[in-house]
Amino acid sequence: MAKLTLPCDVETIRALKVGDFLELEGRIVTGRDSAHHWLLEHHQADVAPLLAGSVIYHCGPVVKRHEDGHYSFVAAGPTTSAREEPYQADVIGRYGLRGVIGKGGMGAKTLKGLQEHGAVYLHAVGGTAQVLAQAVVEVEQVFMLKEFGVPEALWVIRVSGFPVVVTMDSHGGSLHAEVEKASRQKLEQMLGLAS
Numbered sequence: 001m002a003k004l005t006l007p008c009d010v011e012t013i014r015a016l017k018v019g020d021f022l023e024l025e026g027r028i029v030t031g032r033d034s035a036h037h038w039l040l041e042h043h044q045a046d047v048a049p050l051l052a053g054s055v056i057y058h059c060g061p062v063v064k065r066h067e068d069g070h071y072s073f074v075a076a077g078p079t080t081s082a083r084e085e086p087y088q089a090d091v092i093g094r095y096g097l098r099g100v101i102g103k104g105g106m107g108a109k110t111l112k113g114l115q116e117h118g119a120v121y122l123h124a125v126g127g128t129a130q131v132l133a134q135a136v137v138e139v140e141q142v143f144m145l146k147e148f149g150v151p152e153a154l155w156v157i158r159v160s161g162f163p164v165v166v167t168m169d170s171h172g173g174s175l176h177a178e179v180e181k182a183s184r185q186k187l188e189q190m191l192g193l194a195s
Helices: 008-012 032-041 082-095 108-117 127-136 174-195
Strands: 002-006 022-030 055-057 064-065 072-076 099-102 120-123 136-143 154-168
Touching: 008 022, 008 032, 072 127, 072 136, 082 099, 082 108, 082 120, 108 120, 108 154, 127 136
Parallel strands: 002 022, 022 055, 055 099, 099 120
Antiparallel strands: 022 154, 064 072, 120 154, 136 154
């Protein structure tokens, strides 16, 4: 499995194709609905350098706060990405993201944004939240914890050996679109046989 060290440059991302299996190393930032709204409300100068060249992870983690004030991730599974479809391409463009991690894929607007800005969609396996949490080696900082709560806050984390697969690339390839098309064709065949 190839390693992708974050942050990275656009050339590294353009070399990736649908179906590539990767292990992520480096800094990523979690963000769900509240985070995406907040990032688009105004340019968030404190977070911008942490997102540039990195990826945003659609994740509502379970986090433990230790006596010394440090945090660690107990569970870090992906959440469904489709609900960020209206915002994702704009967040990618505004903050120079090189990718998105989530589950279930995204739509045409995000796919176009990936092509325009040189980014990829990385699928993480659902149901593996505790295993994925083991790949989180450090919680560096957190933004909007008080305002949004633990699941919706922006957690800046370092990962090592975080497994993902490229399912949407910067060349217009989308495994999710291929599966949807094949499923639709199969359904039409089945319905045609049934009638």
